[in-house]
Amino acid sequence: MNIQIKKFYYGDIPEENTGGQPAAVNKSNEKAWPLWEVFIRSKQGLDHKHAGSLHAADAAMAIENARDVYTRRQEGVSIWVVESKHVHASDPGDAESLYEPAADKIYRHPSFYDLPDEVKHM
Amino acid sequence: MDKTTDQLINYTLHLADTTLILAQRNAEWCAHGPILEQDIAITNISLDLLGQSRNFYQYAAVLINQSASHQNKPATEDSLAYLRNEREFKNLLLTELPNGDWAQTVLKQFFFSVFQSLQYEQLLSGSDEQLAAIAEKSLKEITYHLRWTSEWVIRLGDGTDESHERINKAIEFLWEYTGEFFIPADYEKNIEPGITVIKEKWLQKIKEVFEEATLSLPGDVYMQTGGKQGIHTEHLGYILAEMQSLQRTYPGAEW
Numbered sequence: 479m480n481i482q483i484k485k486f487y488y489g490d491i492p493e494e495n496t497g498g499q500p501a502a503v504n505k506s507n508e509k510a511w512p513l514w515e516v517f518i519r520s521k522q523g524l525d526h527k528h529a530g531s532l533h534a535a536d537a538a539m540a541i542e543n544a545r546d547v548y549t550r551r552q553e554g555v556s557i558w559v560v561e562s563k564h565v566h567a568s569d570p571g572d573a574e575s576l577y578e579p580a581a582d583k584i585y586r587h588p589s590f591y592d593l594p595d596e597v598k599h600m
Numbered sequence: 601m602d603k604t605t606d607q608l609i610n611y612t613l614h615l616a617d618t619t620l621i622l623a624q625r626n627a628e629w630c631a632h633g634p635i636l637e638q639d640i641a642i643t644n645i646s647l648d649l650l651g652q653s654r655n656f657y658q659y660a661a662v663l664i665n666q667s668a669s670h671q672n673k674p675a676t677e678d679s680l681a682y683l684r685n686e687r688e689f690k691n692l693l694l695t696e697l698p699n700g701d702w703a704q705t706v707l708k709q710f711f712f713s714v715f716q717s718l719q720y721e722q723l724l725s726g727s728d729e730q731l732a733a734i735a736e737k738s739l740k741e742i743t744y745h746l747r748w749t750s751e752w753v754i755r756l757g758d759g760t761d762e763s764h765e766r767i768n769k770a771i772e773f774l775w776e777y778t779g780e781f782f783i784p785a786d787y788e789k790n791i792e793p794g795i796t797v798i799k800e801k802w803l804q805k806i807k808e809v810f811e812e813a814t815l816s817l818p819g820d821v822y823m824q825t826g827g828k829q830g831i832h833t834e835h836l837g838y839i840l841a842e843m844q845s846l847q848r849t850y851p852g853a854e855w
Contacts, residue, residue, distance in 0.1 A: 511635070532637050535755070542748055543637035546644050 513562040514540040516547075518554035526558050534559075608728065609663045609670065610690065610787035613680065614828055615731075616656030617691035620681055621836070622712060623649035624843055625699055634702055641748065645709065648741040655734045657681055682847035686830070686837050690785070693827035694777040696836045703756050703766040708774055710749035714805045715781045717742045718798040726791065750809045757813025764814070771818060779823025788828075 511533040517526035529548045534540035540559040548554065568576060580586070626646035633639025657677035664675040672680060672688075694712060699705045720742060723735035756763040782799040784791075803817075810817060826832065846853060 533635060534637065538751060539755075542751070543641065545744075546641045547637055550640075550644060 511535045514544075514559045515562050515565055516540075516544040517558040517560075518544075518548055519556035519558075520554055522555060526556065529553070531562060604790070605663065605667055607787040607790060609660055609667070610785075611791065612656050612660040612663065612731065613688075614690035614785065614787065616653045616660055616680065617689045618653075618695050618712075619649045619656065620653035621689070621691040621839060622695035622709070623647070623653060624839055625695065625697075626705070626709065628699055629705065638702075642705065642709075645745050645748070648738075648745065652734065652738045652741070653681070655737070659730050659734070678847070682844045686832055686840055688830060689832065689836060689840070690828050690830060691832075691836075692777075693780055693824055693833055694774065696827070696833060696839060697774065697777060698835060700770065700773070701766055703763065704770040704773065706749055706752040706756065707767060707770040709745065710753050710809070711774060711778055711806070713742055713745040713749050714802055715778075715798075717746055718801055719795060722791075722793065722795070722798065753809055753815075754813040757810070757815040767813070767815065771815065775818045776821050776824050780825045780827055783823075783825060783828075785828035 512535075513531055514534050514537075515531050516529045518529040519526045529544075532540065532543050532547055534543050537559060541557055544557045544559055549557065623646045626642050626649065629639060629642045630646075631639065633642060654677055657680045660680055661675040661677055664670045664673050664680075667673065672684065692712070694708060697704075697708060699708075717739065720735035720739050723731050724739075726732055726735075753767065756767040758764075781802070782795050784795055788795060807817060824833075
Protein backbone atom coordinates (compact mmCIF):
# COMPACT_ATOMS: atom_id res chain seq x y z
CA MET A 479 0.00 0.00 0.00
CA ASN A 480 1.42 3.30 -1.03
CA ILE A 481 -0.83 5.80 0.63
CA GLN A 482 0.58 9.12 1.62
CA ILE A 483 -0.86 10.43 4.84
CA LYS A 484 -0.88 14.18 5.12
CA LYS A 485 -1.78 15.64 8.44
CA PHE A 486 -3.63 18.93 8.66
CA TYR A 487 -4.25 20.87 11.81
CA TYR A 488 -7.14 23.19 12.57
CA GLY A 489 -6.97 26.50 10.78
CA ASP A 490 -4.58 24.83 8.42
CA ILE A 491 -7.00 23.63 5.80
CA PRO A 492 -5.41 24.15 2.42
CA GLU A 493 -7.36 26.41 0.11
CA GLU A 494 -6.10 24.75 -3.02
CA ASN A 495 -8.12 21.64 -2.15
CA THR A 496 -11.10 21.61 -4.43
CA GLY A 497 -13.90 19.18 -5.12
CA GLY A 498 -12.67 16.10 -3.31
CA GLN A 499 -9.33 16.05 -5.04
CA PRO A 500 -6.35 16.33 -2.81
CA ALA A 501 -3.87 19.06 -3.51
CA ALA A 502 -1.50 17.94 -6.24
CA VAL A 503 1.68 19.18 -4.66
CA ASN A 504 3.73 16.24 -5.76
CA LYS A 505 3.09 12.86 -7.29
CA SER A 506 2.92 10.82 -4.09
CA ASN A 507 0.40 13.26 -2.71
CA GLU A 508 -2.05 12.41 -5.46
CA LYS A 509 -2.83 9.25 -3.59
CA ALA A 510 -3.76 10.99 -0.35
CA TRP A 511 -7.38 10.69 0.64
CA PRO A 512 -9.20 13.97 1.27
CA LEU A 513 -9.69 15.25 4.76
CA TRP A 514 -13.13 15.27 6.41
CA GLU A 515 -14.41 17.13 9.44
CA VAL A 516 -16.48 15.02 11.81
CA PHE A 517 -19.42 16.22 13.90
CA ILE A 518 -20.93 13.99 16.57
CA ARG A 519 -24.26 14.33 18.35
CA SER A 520 -23.70 12.86 21.76
CA LYS A 521 -27.38 12.30 22.51
CA GLN A 522 -30.80 13.09 21.15
CA GLY A 523 -31.75 16.75 21.52
CA LEU A 524 -28.18 18.03 21.65
CA ASP A 525 -26.30 19.68 18.80
CA HIS A 526 -23.70 18.04 16.66
CA LYS A 527 -20.29 19.10 17.90
CA HIS A 528 -17.00 19.08 16.06
CA ALA A 529 -15.11 16.00 17.15
CA GLY A 530 -12.07 16.07 14.90
CA SER A 531 -11.04 15.19 11.40
CA LEU A 532 -9.96 12.15 9.46
CA HIS A 533 -9.09 10.86 6.00
CA ALA A 534 -11.46 8.94 3.77
CA ALA A 535 -11.92 8.27 0.07
CA ASP A 536 -15.63 9.12 0.02
CA ALA A 537 -18.51 10.15 2.27
CA ALA A 538 -19.60 6.59 3.09
CA MET A 539 -16.09 5.70 4.16
CA ALA A 540 -15.82 8.93 6.13
CA ILE A 541 -18.92 8.06 8.16
CA GLU A 542 -17.63 4.56 8.81
CA ASN A 543 -14.22 5.84 9.79
CA ALA A 544 -15.86 8.39 12.06
CA ARG A 545 -17.94 5.62 13.62
CA ASP A 546 -14.80 3.59 14.28
CA VAL A 547 -12.59 6.45 15.40
CA TYR A 548 -14.94 8.74 17.31
CA THR A 549 -17.88 6.67 18.62
CA ARG A 550 -16.25 3.49 19.84
CA ARG A 551 -16.76 4.48 23.44
CA GLN A 552 -20.41 5.37 22.99
CA GLU A 553 -19.74 9.03 22.32
CA GLY A 554 -22.53 9.49 19.84
CA VAL A 555 -25.90 8.73 18.31
CA SER A 556 -25.47 10.61 15.05
CA ILE A 557 -22.60 11.54 12.76
CA TRP A 558 -22.15 14.32 10.22
CA VAL A 559 -19.14 14.52 7.98
CA VAL A 560 -18.18 17.32 5.65
CA GLU A 561 -15.15 17.57 3.47
CA SER A 562 -12.74 20.01 5.02
CA LYS A 563 -12.40 21.98 1.80
CA HIS A 564 -16.05 22.97 2.10
CA VAL A 565 -15.46 24.65 5.45
CA HIS A 566 -14.81 28.35 5.07
CA ALA A 567 -12.90 29.75 7.98
CA SER A 568 -12.37 33.27 9.21
CA ASP A 569 -8.90 34.66 8.83
CA PRO A 570 -6.96 34.81 12.11
CA GLY A 571 -5.44 38.07 10.82
CA ASP A 572 -8.90 39.66 10.90
CA ALA A 573 -9.40 38.87 14.56
CA GLU A 574 -8.88 42.45 15.61
CA SER A 575 -11.64 43.85 13.44
CA LEU A 576 -13.95 40.89 13.86
CA TYR A 577 -13.95 40.29 17.59
CA GLU A 578 -12.44 43.16 19.47
CA PRO A 579 -15.24 45.69 18.79
CA ALA A 580 -17.50 43.53 20.95
CA ALA A 581 -15.21 43.92 23.93
CA ASP A 582 -16.57 47.26 25.20
CA LYS A 583 -20.23 46.60 24.52
CA ILE A 584 -21.14 45.09 27.80
CA TYR A 585 -24.77 46.20 27.35
CA ARG A 586 -25.14 43.22 25.01
CA HIS A 587 -24.89 40.94 28.00
CA PRO A 588 -28.05 40.52 30.04
CA SER A 589 -26.17 41.53 33.15
CA PHE A 590 -28.21 44.58 34.13
CA TYR A 591 -31.24 42.77 35.39
CA ASP A 592 -31.90 41.85 39.00
CA LEU A 593 -32.62 38.20 38.91
CA PRO A 594 -34.79 36.67 41.60
CA ASP A 595 -32.91 33.97 43.51
CA GLU A 596 -35.48 31.40 42.45
CA VAL A 597 -34.40 31.66 38.81
CA LYS A 598 -31.73 29.16 38.09
CA HIS A 599 -29.57 28.35 35.08
CA MET A 600 -29.12 31.96 33.95
CA MET B 601 -21.75 -38.14 28.38
CA ASP B 602 -24.84 -38.19 26.25
CA LYS B 603 -24.45 -37.57 22.58
CA THR B 604 -26.57 -34.43 22.35
CA THR B 605 -24.55 -32.59 25.01
CA ASP B 606 -21.32 -33.66 23.36
CA GLN B 607 -22.57 -32.32 20.03
CA LEU B 608 -23.65 -29.05 21.59
CA ILE B 609 -20.24 -28.60 23.23
CA ASN B 610 -18.43 -29.27 19.97
CA TYR B 611 -20.73 -26.99 18.05
CA THR B 612 -20.25 -24.18 20.57
CA LEU B 613 -16.48 -24.68 20.43
CA HIS B 614 -16.66 -24.56 16.63
CA LEU B 615 -18.39 -21.17 16.82
CA ALA B 616 -15.93 -19.97 19.46
CA ASP B 617 -12.79 -21.15 17.65
CA THR B 618 -13.91 -19.69 14.33
CA THR B 619 -14.43 -16.21 15.76
CA LEU B 620 -11.29 -16.36 17.93
CA ILE B 621 -8.96 -17.32 15.09
CA LEU B 622 -10.35 -14.68 12.75
CA ALA B 623 -10.07 -12.12 15.56
CA GLN B 624 -6.43 -13.10 16.04
CA ARG B 625 -5.75 -12.80 12.31
CA ASN B 626 -7.37 -9.37 12.03
CA ALA B 627 -5.48 -8.23 15.12
CA GLU B 628 -2.24 -8.79 13.21
CA TRP B 629 -3.09 -5.57 11.38
CA CYS B 630 -2.81 -3.58 14.59
CA ALA B 631 -0.35 -0.75 13.90
CA HIS B 632 0.18 -2.09 10.36
CA GLY B 633 -3.00 -0.80 8.70
CA PRO B 634 -2.67 0.98 5.36
CA ILE B 635 -3.95 4.16 6.97
CA LEU B 636 -4.74 5.04 10.56
CA GLU B 637 -8.53 5.01 10.14
CA GLN B 638 -8.54 1.55 8.54
CA ASP B 639 -6.14 0.24 11.15
CA ILE B 640 -8.72 1.16 13.76
CA ALA B 641 -11.57 -0.24 11.66
CA ILE B 642 -10.05 -3.70 11.18
CA THR B 643 -8.96 -3.97 14.81
CA ASN B 644 -12.45 -2.92 15.92
CA ILE B 645 -13.80 -5.84 13.92
CA SER B 646 -11.18 -8.04 15.53
CA LEU B 647 -12.37 -6.98 18.98
CA ASP B 648 -16.01 -7.62 18.04
CA LEU B 649 -15.09 -11.15 16.99
CA LEU B 650 -13.04 -11.66 20.14
CA GLY B 651 -16.03 -10.62 22.25
CA GLN B 652 -18.23 -13.07 20.40
CA SER B 653 -15.74 -15.88 20.91
CA ARG B 654 -15.57 -15.14 24.63
CA ASN B 655 -19.33 -15.54 24.91
CA PHE B 656 -19.17 -18.90 23.18
CA TYR B 657 -16.18 -20.11 25.24
CA GLN B 658 -17.88 -19.12 28.47
CA TYR B 659 -20.96 -21.08 27.46
CA ALA B 660 -18.85 -24.06 26.35
CA ALA B 661 -17.04 -24.01 29.70
CA VAL B 662 -20.35 -24.16 31.56
CA LEU B 663 -21.51 -27.09 29.44
CA ILE B 664 -18.21 -28.93 29.87
CA ASN B 665 -18.13 -28.42 33.63
CA GLN B 666 -21.71 -29.66 33.94
CA SER B 667 -20.98 -32.80 31.95
CA ALA B 668 -20.01 -36.00 33.72
CA SER B 669 -16.74 -36.35 31.93
CA HIS B 670 -14.99 -34.33 29.27
CA GLN B 671 -11.36 -34.21 28.25
CA ASN B 672 -11.21 -30.43 28.80
CA LYS B 673 -12.78 -30.49 32.27
CA PRO B 674 -12.43 -28.33 34.35
CA ALA B 675 -12.76 -25.62 31.73
CA THR B 676 -12.72 -21.83 31.67
CA GLU B 677 -12.89 -19.53 28.67
CA ASP B 678 -9.13 -19.10 29.00
CA SER B 679 -8.26 -22.77 29.22
CA LEU B 680 -10.36 -23.46 26.13
CA ALA B 681 -8.67 -20.71 24.14
CA TYR B 682 -5.11 -21.09 25.38
CA LEU B 683 -4.62 -24.70 26.34
CA ARG B 684 -6.16 -26.72 23.53
CA ASN B 685 -4.10 -28.18 20.70
CA GLU B 686 -4.35 -27.65 16.99
CA ARG B 687 -6.32 -30.87 16.42
CA GLU B 688 -8.89 -29.76 19.01
CA PHE B 689 -9.60 -26.47 17.25
CA LYS B 690 -12.72 -26.60 15.10
CA ASN B 691 -12.51 -23.25 13.33
CA LEU B 692 -13.32 -22.84 9.65
CA LEU B 693 -10.19 -23.12 7.51
CA LEU B 694 -10.89 -19.74 5.92
CA THR B 695 -10.33 -17.93 9.21
CA GLU B 696 -6.79 -19.24 9.71
CA LEU B 697 -5.50 -18.28 6.26
CA PRO B 698 -2.84 -15.57 6.10
CA ASN B 699 -3.92 -11.95 5.77
CA GLY B 700 -1.89 -11.39 2.61
CA ASP B 701 -2.56 -7.89 1.36
CA TRP B 702 -5.50 -5.64 2.25
CA ALA B 703 -7.64 -7.16 -0.52
CA GLN B 704 -7.16 -10.67 0.82
CA THR B 705 -7.89 -9.59 4.40
CA VAL B 706 -11.02 -7.71 3.43
CA LEU B 707 -12.32 -10.45 1.15
CA LYS B 708 -11.70 -13.11 3.81
CA GLN B 709 -13.71 -11.10 6.29
CA PHE B 710 -16.40 -10.45 3.67
CA PHE B 711 -16.87 -14.15 2.82
CA PHE B 712 -17.08 -14.92 6.50
CA SER B 713 -19.37 -12.04 7.46
CA VAL B 714 -21.93 -12.99 4.82
CA PHE B 715 -21.88 -16.57 6.09
CA GLN B 716 -21.89 -15.53 9.74
CA SER B 717 -24.91 -13.27 9.31
CA LEU B 718 -26.92 -16.13 7.75
CA GLN B 719 -25.72 -18.70 10.25
CA TYR B 720 -26.51 -16.54 13.27
CA GLU B 721 -29.93 -15.64 11.90
CA GLN B 722 -30.63 -19.37 12.00
CA LEU B 723 -29.36 -19.57 15.56
CA LEU B 724 -31.92 -16.93 16.57
CA SER B 725 -34.74 -19.38 15.98
CA GLY B 726 -32.75 -22.38 17.17
CA SER B 727 -33.61 -24.54 20.15
CA ASP B 728 -30.69 -23.40 22.31
CA GLU B 729 -31.57 -20.18 24.11
CA GLN B 730 -28.03 -19.28 25.06
CA LEU B 731 -26.71 -19.59 21.52
CA ALA B 732 -29.70 -17.60 20.29
CA ALA B 733 -28.94 -14.84 22.77
CA ILE B 734 -25.27 -14.66 21.75
CA ALA B 735 -26.31 -14.63 18.09
CA GLU B 736 -28.75 -11.80 18.66
CA LYS B 737 -26.12 -9.67 20.37
CA SER B 738 -23.51 -10.48 17.69
CA LEU B 739 -25.76 -9.78 14.71
CA LYS B 740 -25.66 -6.04 15.32
CA GLU B 741 -21.89 -6.16 14.99
CA ILE B 742 -22.02 -8.53 12.02
CA THR B 743 -24.39 -6.21 10.15
CA TYR B 744 -21.74 -3.54 10.34
CA HIS B 745 -18.92 -5.92 9.33
CA LEU B 746 -20.99 -6.92 6.33
CA ARG B 747 -21.55 -3.34 5.31
CA TRP B 748 -17.93 -2.36 5.82
CA THR B 749 -16.46 -5.35 3.97
CA SER B 750 -18.99 -5.13 1.11
CA GLU B 751 -18.03 -1.53 0.49
CA TRP B 752 -14.36 -2.43 0.47
CA VAL B 753 -14.88 -5.28 -1.98
CA ILE B 754 -16.77 -2.91 -4.29
CA ARG B 755 -14.17 -0.19 -3.85
CA LEU B 756 -11.28 -2.52 -4.69
CA GLY B 757 -13.03 -4.42 -7.48
CA ASP B 758 -14.32 -1.29 -9.17
CA GLY B 759 -11.23 0.75 -8.32
CA THR B 760 -7.91 0.90 -10.11
CA ASP B 761 -6.37 -1.76 -12.33
CA GLU B 762 -4.09 -2.74 -9.50
CA SER B 763 -6.82 -3.03 -6.86
CA HIS B 764 -8.95 -5.03 -9.30
CA GLU B 765 -6.09 -7.41 -9.95
CA ARG B 766 -5.32 -7.79 -6.25
CA ILE B 767 -8.89 -8.62 -5.27
CA ASN B 768 -9.08 -11.10 -8.14
CA LYS B 769 -5.98 -12.83 -6.81
CA ALA B 770 -7.61 -12.92 -3.39
CA ILE B 771 -10.75 -14.52 -4.84
CA GLU B 772 -8.63 -17.13 -6.56
CA PHE B 773 -6.80 -17.93 -3.33
CA LEU B 774 -9.72 -17.90 -0.90
CA TRP B 775 -12.57 -19.40 -2.91
CA GLU B 776 -11.70 -23.04 -2.33
CA TYR B 777 -12.00 -22.52 1.42
CA THR B 778 -15.64 -21.38 1.27
CA GLY B 779 -17.21 -24.74 0.43
CA GLU B 780 -16.56 -25.99 3.95
CA PHE B 781 -19.08 -23.52 5.38
CA PHE B 782 -22.00 -25.52 4.05
CA ILE B 783 -20.91 -29.09 4.76
CA PRO B 784 -22.26 -29.90 8.22
CA ALA B 785 -19.91 -31.62 10.67
CA ASP B 786 -21.30 -34.47 12.79
CA TYR B 787 -22.03 -32.07 15.60
CA GLU B 788 -23.99 -29.77 13.26
CA LYS B 789 -26.28 -32.39 11.80
CA ASN B 790 -28.98 -32.05 14.46
CA ILE B 791 -29.20 -28.33 14.03
CA GLU B 792 -32.28 -27.43 12.04
CA PRO B 793 -32.79 -26.17 9.39
CA GLY B 794 -29.03 -26.52 8.92
CA ILE B 795 -26.31 -24.70 7.08
CA THR B 796 -26.81 -26.46 3.75
CA VAL B 797 -29.93 -24.37 3.13
CA ILE B 798 -28.12 -21.06 3.46
CA LYS B 799 -25.67 -21.82 0.67
CA GLU B 800 -27.93 -20.30 -1.99
CA LYS B 801 -28.47 -17.14 0.02
CA TRP B 802 -24.75 -16.84 0.61
CA LEU B 803 -24.00 -17.18 -3.10
CA GLN B 804 -26.72 -14.68 -3.92
CA LYS B 805 -25.24 -12.04 -1.65
CA ILE B 806 -21.70 -12.65 -2.91
CA LYS B 807 -22.98 -12.36 -6.47
CA GLU B 808 -24.76 -9.07 -5.74
CA VAL B 809 -21.67 -7.45 -4.30
CA PHE B 810 -19.38 -8.93 -6.96
CA GLU B 811 -21.59 -7.55 -9.71
CA GLU B 812 -21.34 -4.08 -8.27
CA ALA B 813 -17.61 -4.60 -7.88
CA THR B 814 -17.28 -5.72 -11.52
CA LEU B 815 -15.97 -9.09 -10.32
CA SER B 816 -17.09 -12.52 -11.41
CA LEU B 817 -17.72 -15.68 -9.42
CA PRO B 818 -15.13 -18.41 -9.92
CA GLY B 819 -16.22 -21.65 -11.57
CA ASP B 820 -16.41 -24.98 -9.79
CA VAL B 821 -13.23 -25.84 -7.95
CA TYR B 822 -12.23 -28.51 -5.47
CA MET B 823 -13.30 -27.36 -2.02
CA GLN B 824 -11.01 -27.81 0.98
CA THR B 825 -12.51 -29.29 4.15
CA GLY B 826 -11.35 -30.43 7.57
CA GLY B 827 -11.31 -27.36 9.80
CA LYS B 828 -14.53 -28.30 11.57
CA GLN B 829 -13.02 -31.69 12.41
CA GLY B 830 -9.66 -30.34 13.55
CA ILE B 831 -7.74 -31.05 10.36
CA HIS B 832 -6.11 -27.74 9.55
CA THR B 833 -3.82 -26.00 7.10
CA GLU B 834 -0.20 -25.46 8.09
CA HIS B 835 -1.08 -21.93 9.21
CA LEU B 836 -3.05 -22.70 12.36
CA GLY B 837 -0.05 -24.10 14.24
CA TYR B 838 1.79 -20.82 13.88
CA ILE B 839 -1.22 -18.80 15.06
CA LEU B 840 -1.61 -20.98 18.14
CA ALA B 841 2.12 -20.90 18.86
CA GLU B 842 2.04 -17.12 18.96
CA MET B 843 -1.30 -16.85 20.74
CA GLN B 844 -0.71 -19.53 23.36
CA SER B 845 3.01 -19.27 24.08
CA LEU B 846 2.61 -16.96 27.05
CA GLN B 847 0.02 -19.11 28.86
CA ARG B 848 1.97 -22.25 28.12
CA THR B 849 5.30 -20.82 29.27
CA TYR B 850 3.88 -19.11 32.36
CA PRO B 851 0.78 -21.12 33.28
CA GLY B 852 -1.85 -19.01 34.97
CA ALA B 853 -0.09 -15.73 34.15
CA GLU B 854 -2.31 -12.66 34.40
CA TRP B 855 -1.84 -9.05 33.47
